[in-house]
Amino acid sequence: MNNNVQIFTGCNPTWCPGCGNHSIIGGLKSSLVQLNLTPSDIRIVFGIGCSGNMNDFLNAYAVHSLHGRAIPTGIGIKLAQHKAPVIVIAGDGDCYGEGGNHFMHACRGNHDIKVFIHNNGVYGLTTGQASPTAQHGYVSKSTPKGIIEQPLNPLSLAITQGATFVAQTFTGDVDHMASIFGRAIHHRGFSLVNILQPCVTFNKINTFAYYQKNSYKIPSSYDAKNYEMSLKMASELNSFKFPLGVVYETERPTYTDQISHLKTKELVCRKPYAGYGELMKEFL
Structure with a gap:
């Protein structure tokens, strides 16, 4: 059994x-170890x-994708190697903003990928512009007079668009994060984990103290x-x-479950088509 996070x-x-x-x-490494996975077992796609x-x-076997395109890249990997766990890691601006269209349609298709979103309300690497989840009135470099729009609710959006696992966790509790990550990876179907993650440099509103005051664990009696x-x-x-905790969890066939070609072997194992020359004659 793998019990070494250092790998x-x-x-x-x-x-x-x-x-x-x-x-x-740290939470992700712990969850992968608890699931007895190794770097060669998983496929991870990162956003910007x-x-x-x-x-x-x-x-791990990983790829750094384009802005907003982490989810479709992950879907492509899952279609090619549907037996391997595929994790998508992106920010709130990346996934809920530029990549929002892909997010909705991945929920609809119940693609068996695990989407872990670092939600800090800002575009941190470009020095603090407001993201789609920033609160109404939030003042940033891109919204000097405050945000006019209402914040996007990723949990409601995911549930209504067909995601089969929707959860939320907080970076102030690593053990809780690791547990939620593990459940999301184990789930068959589209899994969203919205991670409440303070940006200590640019977001002075949604701090660790703010989330500790305004968050709560979902009770065990919740269905x-x-x-x-x-x-x-x-x-x-x-x-x-x-x-x-886990806000919503249900079961239905995944996208790859419903593709007959994948019932016999992975696409990556199929012999490449070599008859393009003959095929092109039809168009010449």
Whole structure:
């Protein structure tokens, strides 16, 4: 059994001291070890920004994708190697902003990928512009008079668009994060983990103290399989209350489950098509 988190260690992180990313990578390593996975067992796709820099700091089969395109890249890998766990790691601006269209349609398709979002309310690597999850009125370099729009609610969006596992955790509790990551990876279907992650450099509102005051653990009596109850729980974000735990979980066939070609072998194992010359004659 693998019990050594050091096998997942890459280069030394360059994140700001106190950044929640340090907790996230620690929680992720712990969950992978608990699942008895090794760096060669998993496929990870990183988005842009501070979260994307984890590509250098985590030892695994990984790729650094384009802005907003981490999810479709992950879907492509899953289609090619559907037996391997695929994890997508991106920021809130990356996934909920530029990549918002991919996020919704991946939920619809119930693609069996695990999407872990570093949600800090800002674009940290480009020095603090407001992201789609920043609160109404939030003042930043890109919104000097405060944000006019209401913040996007990723939990409600994921549930209503068809995601089959929706959870939320907080970087102030590494053990909770590791547990939620493990459940998301184990789940068959589209899994979203919205990670409340303070940006200690640019976001002076949503701090560790703020989340400790306004978050709470979902009680054990809560029924995560109840759709209506899950939507009510997800709507807590609209009142700036942050439930921690599994908000919604259900079962339905994944996208790859429904592709007949994948029932016999992985696409990556199929013999490449070699008849392009003959095929092109039809068009010449």
